[in-house]
Amino acid sequence: MQRLVSVGMLAALLLGALASPSGVTAGSAARQAAPATAAHAADGASIDSILSATYDVISGPAGKKRDWDRFRALFAPGARLIPTGPRKEGGVESRVVDVEGYIERSAKYFEGNGFYEREVARHTDSFGQIAQVFSTYESRHKADDATPFVRGINSFQLMNDGKRWWIVTIFWQGEGAGAEIPEKYLTGKN
Secondary structure (H helix, E strand, C coil): CCCCCCCCHHHHHHHHHCCCCCCCCHHHHHHCCCCCCCCCCCCCCCHHHHHHHHHHHHCECCCCCCCHHHHHCCEEEEEEEEEEEECCCCCEEECCEEHHHHHHHHHHHHHHCCEEEEEEEEEEEEECCEEEEEEEEEEECCCCCCCCCEEEEEEEEEEECCCCEEEEEEEEEECECCECCCHHHCCCEC
């Protein structure tokens, strides 16, 4: 399998393109203060359905406009997406972006390039109304590519408000450069 540096192309794009030091601006925080739009009826029904919807909405061929309203509806107000990857000068960093910031920085890439991400394994821990899910992913440029161009782990933090599940955070890192996915995260779904 061809391996890239520590994070997939999209994560590198996000890490390099974020203008403010934290990646979150006052304006972007205000954008997320309003309740999320209505989701597809089943998207928040279970942990499985919200993760499936996340992978579904970002995946597709070059030229396909993603359903960003559906994407927005998966996230709780104030939710964050946090790619982690290598710094140009060495070491590792994480950058924080809100949902609108992610869309602004990703839409053009997704529409100009084929991008298919799918879950290959899952480890879930939950308590009460919260869950932490390590979702091991593979990313491909075409749905039928024999090998992924990157693998990694999406760490989802989820909350159930008594009616449905919401994504609070997605914190992720791609495999490579000293960060190999442990075997326990490559098999099974629990």
